Amino acid sequence: MKTINEINEIREKTLSEISLRKDINYKGNEKHILVCGGTGCTSSHSDKIISKMNAIIEEKNIENVRVIRTGCFGLCAKGPIIIIRPEDTFYAMAQEEDVEEIFEKHILNGEIVERLLCKDIDGNTVKRLDELNFYKKQKRVVLKNCGMIDPENIDEYIAFDGYKALEKVLTSMTPDDVVNEVKASGLRGRGGAGFPTGLKWEFTKKAVGDQKYVACNADEGDPGAFMDRSVLEGDPHALVEAMAIAAYAVGATKGYVYVRAEYPIAVRRLQRAIDQAREYGLLGKGIFGTEFEFDLEIRLGAGAFVCGEETALMESVEGHRGEPRPRPPFPANKGLFGKPTLLNNVETYANITQIILNGAEWFGSIGTEKSKGTKVFAVGGNINNVGLVEVPMGTTLREIIFDIGGGIPGGREFKAAQTGGPSGGCIPAEHLDTPIDYESLSAIGSMMGSGGLIVMDDTKCMVNIAKFFLDFTVDESCGKCPPCRIGTKRMNEILDRLTNGQGKEGDIEKLEELAKNIKRSSLCGLGQTAPNPVLSTLKYFRDEYEAHIKEKRCPSGECKAMTTVTIDKDKCKGCSLCAKNCPVNAISGELKSPFSIDPDKCIKCGVCIAKCPFKAISRK
Amino acid sequence: MSENNEKCQCQCGCGGKDEREEKLVQIIKDCNYDKSQLMHILNETQNIFGYIPMRAQKIISEELGIPMAEIYGVITFYSRFSLEPKGKYNIAVCLGTACYVKGSQGILDKLKEILGIDVGGITPDGKFSLEATRCIGACGLAPVMTINEEVYGKLDPSMIKDILEKYQ
Ligand SMILES: Cc1cc2nc3c(=O)[nH]c(=O)nc-3n(C[C@H](O)[C@H](O)[C@H](O)COP(=O)(O)O)c2cc1C
Numbered sequence: 001m002k003t004i005n006e007i008n009e010i011r012e013k014t015l016s017e018i019s020l021r022k023d024i025n026y027k028g029n030e031k032h033i034l035v036c037g038g039t040g041c042t043s044s045h046s047d048k049i050i051s052k053m054n055a056i057i058e059e060k061n062i063e064n065v066r067v068i069r070t071g072c073f074g075l076c077a078k079g080p081i082i083i084i085r086p087e088d089t090f091y092a093m094a095q096e097e098d099v100e101e102i103f104e105k106h107i108l109n110g111e112i113v114e115r116l117l118c119k120d121i122d123g124n125t126v127k128r129l130d131e132l133n134f135y136k137k138q139k140r141v142v143l144k145n146c147g148m149i150d151p152e153n154i155d156e157y158i159a160f161d162g163y164k165a166l167e168k169v170l171t172s173m174t175p176d177d178v179v180n181e182v183k184a185s186g187l188r189g190r191g192g193a194g195f196p197t198g199l200k201w202e203f204t205k206k207a208v209g210d211q212k213y214v215a216c217n218a219d220e221g222d223p224g225a226f227m228d229r230s231v232l233e234g235d236p237h238a239l240v241e242a243m244a245i246a247a248y249a250v251g252a253t254k255g256y257v258y259v260r261a262e263y264p265i266a267v268r269r270l271q272r273a274i275d276q277a278r279e280y281g282l283l284g285k286g287i288f289g290t291e292f293e294f295d296l297e298i299r300l301g302a303g304a305f306v307c308g309e310e311t312a313l314m315e316s317v318e319g320h321r322g323e324p325r326p327r328p329p330f331p332a333n334k335g336l337f338g339k340p341t342l343l344n345n346v347e348t349y350a351n352i353t354q355i356i357l358n359g360a361e362w363f364g365s366i367g368t369e370k371s372k373g374t375k376v377f378a379v380g381g382n383i384n385n386v387g388l389v390e391v392p393m394g395t396t397l398r399e400i401i402f403d404i405g406g407g408i409p410g411g412r413e414f415k416a417a418q419t420g421g422p423s424g425g426c427i428p429a430e431h432l433d434t435p436i437d438y439e440s441l442s443a444i445g446s447m448m449g450s451g452g453l454i455v456m457d458d459t460k461c462m463v464n465i466a467k468f469f470l471d472f473t474v475d476e477s478c479g480k481c482p483p484c485r486i487g488t489k490r491m492n493e494i495l496d497r498l499t500n501g502q503g504k505e506g507d508i509e510k511l512e513e514l515a516k517n518i519k520r521s522s523l524c525g526l527g528q529t530a531p532n533p534v535l536s537t538l539k540y541f542r543d544e545y546e547a548h549i550k551e552k553r554c555p556s557g558e559c560k561a562m563t564t565v566t567i568d569k570d571k572c573k574g575c576s577l578c579a580k581n582c583p584v585n586a587i588s589g590e591l592k593s594p595f596s597i598d599p600d601k602c603i604k605c606g607v608c609i610a611k612c613p614f615k616a617i618s619r620k
Numbered sequence: 621m622s623e624n625n626e627k628c629q630c631q632c633g634c635g636g637k638d639e640r641e642e643k644l645v646q647i648i649k650d651c652n653y654d655k656s657q658l659m660h661i662l663n664e665t666q667n668i669f670g671y672i673p674m675r676a677q678k679i680i681s682e683e684l685g686i687p688m689a690e691i692y693g694v695i696t697f698y699s700r701f702s703l704e705p706k707g708k709y710n711i712a713v714c715l716g717t718a719c720y721v722k723g724s725q726g727i728l729d730k731l732k733e734i735l736g737i738d739v740g741g742i743t744p745d746g747k748f749s750l751e752a753t754r755c756i757g758a759c760g761l762a763p764v765m766t767i768n769e770e771v772y773g774k775l776d777p778s779m780i781k782d783i784l785e786k787y788q
Contacts, residue, residue, distance in 0.1 A: 040760040043771035076760025223716030223755040261663055261700055262756055300663050302698035303754070319658030321697040337656075380718030380759040387760055418717065454717045468720055478697070583730035583777035605726040607777050 001281030004167060004288055007158060014159035021148060026086040030064045031107060034083040034147065038072035038233050039226070039265055045096065046080035052099040065107055071146040071234015075134050077386040078118055083129055083147070090129040092118035121384055121406035134385050137404055139366065141374045142350040143390050146234030151269050154276040157237040163282055165353035166241050169248055170290045173356075178249040179205055182352065184360035186372035191217055191308075191345030192423065192450050193525075194371075194438040200342060203332035204250040207340035212252040214243050214342045215317070215335070216349060218259040218266075219301055219308040222421030223472065225452030227376040228346035230388050232259070232266035235350070236273035240296060242349035244283065245356065247294045250342050255296040258313050262303065271298055305422070305476035309524050310343050312478070323480045324524035345450065347376055367393030371437035375451060381418075382457040384409050391436070398432040401455055412457035415556075416540070420449030422469045422476075423529030425536025426462060445536040447529075459606075461558035462541040463548055467495040469533035477526065484527030487518040491534060501562040503549035508538065557619040560604035564620055567608075569594040571616035578608035578617060640668045644676055648683045655684055658694060662701055671702040707742045707749030709787050711735075713765040716755030723776070724763035728752060730777040731765075734784060747787070 002010070020026040021034070035041075035050050046069075053067045073081045078092035084106060091102065094116050105111040117125050118132065126132050140146075149156040157163075169178055183198025204212065216239060220228045231238065243255045259267050274296050277283040285293040299317045306312045307322040314336050316322040335341025351373055355363045367373050371393040377400065380386050384406035391400060397417055401407065408414050416426040425446035427434070434440050438448050456465065470492040479485045491514050494507050515531030522528045538545060547553045554562045567578070567587075572594040579587040579595060586602040589595030597608075597617075609617045647664050651657040658680070665676045672695055681688045695701045713719075713728045728750075732738060735748050742749040758764050761773025772783055 039757045043758040043761055043764070043773055076758075079760055221754075224718040224759055225755065226757040226759060229757050262754075300660060302659060302663060302666075303700035304698050305754075316659060317656070319656045319694070321694055323697075378759060380762060381721040386718070386762070421717070452717065454721060456721055460721065465721075468717070581776065581778040583726055583780075584733055603729055605723070605729060605777070607723075607726055611778075 001284075001286070004171070007163060007167070007280070007282075007288075010155050011158050011162075011164075014155040018149070018156060018159055020086045024086055024088060031066075032085045033065065033067045033107075034070045034085060035067060036071070036073050036079060036081040036147065037069035037151075037265075038076075038230060039263070040072065040076040041079035041081060042265060044080050044093075048096040049080060049082065049094060049099055052096050053103070056099065056103050060103075062103075062107070068150045069152075070149065071151050072143075072230040072388055073129070073147040074138075074143070074388040074390075075132070075385060076388065077384065082116075088128040088130065090118055090126065090132070091116040133406065134387070134389075134404055137395065137399055138390050139374050139392050140390050141354055141366070142231060142347055142376055143234065143388070144354075145238065146230060146388075149235070151234050151236055152272050154237060154273065154280060157235070161353075161357060162237055163241055165356035166244050166282065167288055168356055169245050170288050170292055175205060175249045175251065178245065178356070181360050182249070182355060185351075185355045185363040186360075186367075186370075187348065187351055187355065187363065188371065188438065189345055190347035190351075190375065190450065192420070192448065194448060197344060197348055200332060200344070201246065201249055203330070204252075204340055204342040207333045209340040211254070211337075212250055212340045212342075213336045214247045214250065214252045214255040215313070215331075215344075216243060216255070216257040216346060217308060217310070217313060217343055218257055218263075218346045219313060220260060220263075220346075220450065221305040221308040221476075222450050222452040224378065224380050224454050225421060225450055226378045227388065227451040229263050229266050230376075230378075231346050231350050232263070232270050236266075236270045237277065238350050238353060239270070239346060240273050240277050240283065242352035243296060244287070244294050245352055246342055246344070246349070248292055250340075252342065253293050253295070255294065256299050256317055256336065257296065258299050258301060258307070258317055260301045260303070267298060267300065274298070304478070305472070306478045306524070306526050309526055312524065313343070314341065321478075323478050324526075326523060347451070368435065368437045370439055375436060375448070377451045377453045379405050379453045379455065381454040382408055382410075382412065382460070383455040393437050394435045396433050396435050397427060400436070400453065401432070405455065408455065408457050410457070412459065414455065415458045415460055416456050416462065416465075418446075418454040418456065418465070418533075419452065420447040420529075420532070421452045422472050423447060423525065423532055424449045424452075425532050426456075426465065426540065427536075428540040430540075445532070445539050447532070459556055459558060461499070461554050461556040462537040462544050463495065463554070464499050464558050466534045466537045467492065467499055470495055470530070473526065473530040477530075481521075481523035481527060483518045483521040484523070484530060487514055487522075488527070488530050490514055491518070491531065495534070498545065498548045499554075499559045499561065501548070501552045501559070503545075503552070505549065507549055508542070508545055511538065557606075563604055564599055565597055565602055565604050565606070565609065565617060566620065567595055567597060568616045568618070571614050573614055573616075575613065577611050577613065581607050581611045583607060641675065641679060643668055644679055645683065648680065653684060655686060658684065658686065658691070659698075662691075662695060662698075666701055669705075671705045673705075704742075705746075706751075708747050709767050710749045710751065711765060711767050712751045712753040712756075714754070714756050714758075714763065715752045716759070716762075718755070718759040719763040722762040724765075726777050727763055727765060727775050727780065730780045734780060748784075 082091040187197040188194040307316045311325040312322040331341045376390045477484045574592040586598045764773045
């Protein structure tokens with residue numbers, strides 16, 4: 001157990017060792033090599049890079065160089081990412097084989113390895129991370145430590161003001177002060193609905209109960225979203241500290257973090273963080289020598305989207321089927337194990353320490369009038385800079401997609417952006433200048449959601465994407481209430497018909513009728529929002545639905561049942577690339593003479609179209 | 621049900637004593653027989669056995685005092701839990717939105733064709749099983765698939781054959 005003084009000593013000592021990471025004018029002779037150890041870069045073998053670096057350091061007995069496995073830097077498209085500090089050199093897509101050269105040239109001779117530098121979308125080669133357009137409009141509040149510290153080392157977290165907010169709260173603020181500060185900040189829930197966080201804390205604080213809990217929703221069920229995972233992987237102590245502060249504010253002594261089992265790295269790092277915090281006495285009894293006691297436990301999900309819904313989550317934490325319960329009673333009064341429970345999302349919590357340290361006013365100065373602070377987005381799909389982006393609320397979609405995201409690859413046109421996942425909607429080009437905030441996104445038929453942002457180019461069919469999401473909800477509906485269980489299935493059948501070229505007059509009206517009823521009568525948010533992907537695409541792309549029904553035609557050519565793929569005999573040079581890439585061996589021919597496609601075998605996936613160097617293949 | 625008598629298939633000479641079962645009993649003990657830890661115990665069971673066999677369900681039921689039917693209800697609710705064994709190499713293709721938009725369906729189709737099995741299936745020699753998963757969070761590498769723990773990213777259908785060959 002450490003006292004406040006001991007923690008301060010650790011802070012000072014560690015800061016003197018790692019401050020060069022933030023100090024570009026550092027003149028000493030130490031270097032820190034930061035290698036991304038998030039899921040994305042780990043999947044492209046950043047761990048091998050790290051082992052190799054450590055092996056070289058040991059073998060050559062190099063002093064003053066440290067390798068640090070950090071959380072996500074954000075620019076996942078360029079992974080694995082290596083940053084060398086203090087000079088801040090940014091190497092992209094490096095591999096194990098490149099490590100020796102990095103050491104030979106850069107580390108030992110101060111020479112930059114030009115070929116590993118990153119080319120920005122505008123064609124310029126950049127040397128430093130902050131020169132990238134990707135970072136220019138971002139503001140890192142939630143992600144401030146991601147890519148900066150070793151998430152498995154509590155001392156590094158402490159060095160950059162870690163556990164200072166908890167100390168401040170326990171030594172100089174009453175629980176009411178804390179609640180009021182959070183209320184004044186204007187922070188709203190980042191899990192999707194945008195409920196004012198301070199108000200939720202107040203309700204839970206006022207609720208009567210012999211035992212109270214705080215809980216964190218780290219289920220992150222939106223497929224294509226990875227904001228919360230990145231916080232857990234890159235800065236797990238931020239969550240531990242924030243939950244302790246929340247527990248103090250509402251009067252809880254025990255916390256649960258519900259994480260999806262599909263995030264093994266995140267779970268491991270969070271568990272480590274909890275263990276280290278316990279070891280330092282930052283969890284447990286008598287924290288910082290006060291009366292306050294708090295402990296934290298991880299509970300794993302097992303792949304059920306509905307468990308992100310708050311009441312279903314609680315059922316699941318208790319070890320049951322994750323079926324939602326009717327509300328009221330709300331969790332603030334009757335939550336986990338029937339006791340008053342505060343539930344917030346990971347990103348919501350990740351704002352708390354900074355609100356406490358910098359004040360509600362500082363937080364309120366970021367963002368828009370009704371949506372304060374920043375929002376993290378996981379940007380994916382047909383976009384150049386796939387990755388993790390944190391921007392002030394009020395930033396426009398255009399800025400995120402084009403300035404930060406680098407636009408659409410392959411010279412294609414932007415068609416729509418999808419936010420809010422299976423509960424959200426598709427936003428067309430005409431609304432690209434919408435500022436990102438809770439109200440504006442709702443007003444155009446989508447929603448903030450938890451932060452998934454999928455960009456689609458003009459090859460994507462909007463009826464098909466609506467069907468993709470309905471497939472998802474049909475699969476994930478828990479089955480407890482009939483409107484959701486049966487209604488989404490009926491909607492999906494209609495969409496199935498449409499995308500197979502068997503749409504009927506009246507199908508659009510049926511979809512609208514079903515959507516209205518499902519939204520009105522479902523038990524939980526899953527059903528209440530399930531029709532949104534259909535409604536929003538109907539709103540902006542109704543002509544596509546009509547073409548599917550009236551002309552049996554898919555304007556974007558994605559719905560395979562309505563198209564044929566053919567090779568233009570005059571353009572084909574017989575190179576066989578298409579045949580090699582065809583997943584179903586539907587293409588055949590003699591080398592150097594025109595190839596042809598067997599329409600019975602062809603699944604119209606379009607791989608050949610993309611592969612043909614002579615643009616001889618097209619979809620009609 | 622034949623599975624009732626299912627014994628450990630190993631040839632190691634342990635005489636049918638299944639260490640995995642002992643491990644499971646230990647895990648339940650480590651949880652202080654806390655019923656609310658059922659999800660954790662099932663996740664561990666899934667990790668130890670690769671699926672959740674009937675004999676494991678029986679152990680959990682007896683140790684925790686939860687009826688078999690209730691345990692079955694929980695297992696079938698969550699997609700990560702499986703009542704059937706998976707292949708030696710389990711292939712999971714991500715059908716999250718980011719991967720879908722980047723053509724993961726074509727990857728899945730190619731796998732189905734090469735392996736001759738459907739989603740949820742297993743090859744007759746027990747070597748490969750195929751599943752479609754939701755986002756694994758490696759969206760920067762879309763489209764992705766995993767074979768056991770190994771992640772393969774930025775795929776296109778022409779790469780599949782070579783990748784599978786590594787596992788022959
Ligand atoms: C079907 C469904 C899925 C949800 N999934 C998540 C999720 O993955 N993560 C999350 O934080 N909130 C999710 N929510 C919202 C939660 O119910 C809840 O509002 C939120 O966790 C509260 O935290 P906040 O106020 O900090 O946003 C989901 C809601 C519904 C209806």
